[in-house]
Amino acid sequence: MKKKTIGTVWLAGCSGCHMSLLDIDERMLEVLKLADIVKSPIVDGKEFPEVDIALVEGAVGSEEHLDEILHIRAKAKIVVSFGDCAVSGNVSSMRNYLKTQEVLARSYEEAESNDSKQIPNAAEILSLSHRVHPLHEVVDIDYYIPGCPPSADTIFYVLNELLNDRVPDLAVIGGPKHG
């Protein structure tokens, strides 16, 4: 069997899902037998390349995220919505109930911990969209791994199935657990 390629990315998320990915510990070696991780925030690499499997953490919360997920969808054979933010918006989407400016003001101007009392305004900083969307509202998704974060066992199960050309079924490991 030809060795597969995996790419991972985080959008509007906290990187917790990636931490949980690292928690698969020594089982990472089994994954690496079957696939190379060619792009990830935890390895190096610039543009998202063509991959067999893309694990996408986080929701779509800015124009840049939108561009990125569209790009990934075009490059990846399988897109996995990875973690609650990607699956349902989760904490990232809680600002949907508020106006973007209110959120920024509370975080930067009113927050006691911020001495500058200024909303940062540099070109390289992401521009927040007024609504946060889970991934499937923006592109077609092949598989979902809910969880905040998903457990390492769940992540390994799904990866292992996909790498062995099987269809993962979360019911086998007790069903999809949100939160």
Added chain:
Amino acid sequence: MSREDLKQMAQRIQDDKKKYAYTIFACNASGCIPSGSEAVFEALKNCVKDRKLEDQVRVVSCGCMGICAQGPIVRVDPDQSIYQKVTVENAHRIIDEHIIGKTPVKDMLLFSHEKEPLINSFEETFFKKQKRVVLRNCGRIDPQSIDDYIAEGGYQALEKVLKRMGPEEVIAEVKHSRLRGRGGAGYPTGLKWEVVYKYVSDKKFVVCNADEGDPGAFMDRSVIEGDPHRVLEGMIIAAYAVGAQKGYVYIRGEYATAIKPLETAIKQAKKNGFLGETIMGTTFKFDIEIRIGAGAFVCGEQTALIASIEGRRGTPRPRPPYPAEKGLWGYPTLINNVETFANISAIIVHGGEWFCETGTTKSTGTKVFSLAGKVKNTGLIEVPMGISLREIVYDIGGGILDDREFKAAQTGGPSGGCISKEYLDRPVDYESLVELGSIMGSGGLIVMDDTSDMVDVARFFMEFCMDESCGKCVPCRVGTKQMFDLLNKIYIGRGTMADLKVLEELAIFVKEASLCGLGMSAPNPLLSSLRFFKEDFLQHIQRNEKVVKPLI
């Protein structure tokens, strides 16, 4: 009171009326009131007084004659001349020219039953294909006068039932007529009565459902406004048949113009011994109370209606148990619609066999429709079951306004569907309409022309159902909101094919998983629009084709 007494009474009242050379019927139903009919009625009365004709001319404020768009309508009997758009200014001409001068006022005539002058072909069209059973007295008697009703043979059915028929015979006769519930679902009325009759209970109730909540429907109101005693008589007969002691009329709060005549009618019926302790001298007792609804479409649903009469939030509960077993305060309860009750006296008097002569095998009798929307002759009509939509729209309705193209006919209101022009020749009966994804409903019939956007229409009805959902069960509460949001998204041009798919899936889910009739039928307008007018949806979506995925 015996049969002879009643007949004599009818004769006496008729004789009384004969002393008048003319009777002027001024329509004062809610279709004509907005056109100023109340003032016209006063003007006519004053004019008769002025000309000192009170002994010869009787001016009657009456119920709907059906031709609402041409109102205010005034009819002069015995000539049967119908005047349209009568105003306070020209009302005197009817007295001066027609009654004193003996020449009908040609330029005000809608049409005349005398062969000439036939001003237009109204007679040949609007009335020719109608058959009036329920509306027989509507516009022909003074609804505030029990004498008028008795003179037309009223309460003779009740007399027959009380004196010469047992409850089982009454039920057999109704079963024989194959009358089906006129409220929408079309459940056989006789069977319903039989079920309530068979439950043994020391208390039973009869409820008349006059919570006509469909937007675009005003049949029940017109019947109550125009001939309230007919409805009461039907209820009293039903009470006798099922063994009930107490009845309620649950009527919309918006129907102030119908509540009044109904109150008067109940008072009169009590005074004349048709309601109360010893009805018509027998041991049968029955009383009717009015309960005024407060604006909730869902209260047309039987179990919600019961909750509302009991003074609670009008939320339905799962059936079984059916109201026939456990209804008001847990007692067996018969609930029928206004029009259903209004059919009863005719069935008793003429027999079930006679009733079956009209209509189709499975849908017997007539149906009252309120014809509205983009047709020339809007108004209240009563047609034999099985008539084609084309006959209703083109013959009775006179065709589409401005001679535009017919696009759809909507029946059954928010629970029904839109029927496209391919099916104009299908008969209008319970089964055919269901086949076409619509329902008979209570009888609203709205005609749409080619300027109507069916996505907008579907959205309109979905918004209605969403607002009117009682919020109890999950599929209806959340599903109607989701479907409305999706329809809105498609309507404003941001929808995708994926949205359309989810929309269809949701529609079937809400239809099958909801608790009550409201939820089960809420997707009907959408599903029928998707079935017959998918093009309209695709057009909206294609506008969005270039955008990959929507909105950030």
Added chain:
Amino acid sequence: MKPPFPIEIDGKVIQVTEGQTVLEVCQANGIDIPVMCHFEGLPDVGACRLCLVELKGVPKLLPACTLRVAPNQVINTQTEKIKKYRKMIVEALFCERDHVCAICVANGNCELQDLAKKVGVDHMRFPDILQPLELDASHPYFVIDHNRCIMCTRCVRVCAEVEGAHNFDIKNRSYKVRIISDFNQPWGESKTCTSCGKCVAVCPVGALWSKSSYQGKIEKKKEAICDLIRKRKVNV
């Protein structure tokens, strides 16, 4: 005691007695039917539609919680259609209000979360309705967060039927329905609430909790309430 008679559920013949609900029969015979608005001992309302079953000869689906057994019934509880609708109901509940498991007091101890797991909802296809709602912390001991409420009305029923206080009821209709306290007042100002905490105990999700609990650490004493109702019925 009335004589038992047989009915068929999922191909199995089961002996039942008059007066039992189909749900009771299923629960006693190890047939798993998900429930949400049902709570043992409280009057059933048939509102959540999760326990819908197919009864042969009846075109519509019926809720097992209010369906009484009758001779010759043939019932199916696990058809593809029913499974699909169960999933859709859970999806509908998730998108109706703001259900963020990660920050919820009931995380890990939530009937909605468990239900998603059980029926296999891995994502919600419908967009969030996005209705920002209030959190009422005016009561000295308890909090009600309407954002997490799924309108199962268990609290309304337990308060009215078991405690007898009838502090809670429902206002409005359609998707705008909300649990209210007295005249739509802050809970802390209620004149009828006895602070008994039964509502908190029966809440399936994290909408009602006591102020001593925090994320993922809610304590629900459902069994205690079931027990209480059972004992009372015996005494009556």
Added chain:
Amino acid sequence: MTKKDNQKDEAMQQLMKDPRFKLLTAVIKKNQNQSDTLIQILHQAQNLFGYLPMPVIKYIAEALSLPPSQVYGVVTFYNFFSLKQKGEHTCLVCTGTACYVKGAEKILAAIHEKYGIKPDETTQDNKFGLQIARCLGACGLAPVAVVDNEVVSKVRVEDFMPILEKKIGGKP
């Protein structure tokens, strides 16, 4: 008793001095304080007061021995009952199917443009309130509106707005 309770009692005291209060008690008495007549009593109360002020609701709940939340739940369930005072002048636009098909939306849009209010809203000076009805049952005359209890039928936007202005005066 807290300060808030006192204020509430004042509202109740105020109500008891209102001449309409006597009529309300008579209505309740006529219905023999039966809890199932709640909706009928609310109807009468709204006829008397024009809307349902909180003290009135509280009084009714007490008189019928009903739980407060249940009464409030009923009031908010039905469209007919209003917790808010309606405007001095009112305009009720029918949005039933026939009226919708014949352009009721246009009238609502015109009113919004001129007075800045949407259905169920009242202008800031409380002079003019806009409502919608699901169907007035005058479908033969669609579209229909009711301005201060007077029915205007077959309304066209261009004819209707002057009628409305005449009734309630120009821009508030």
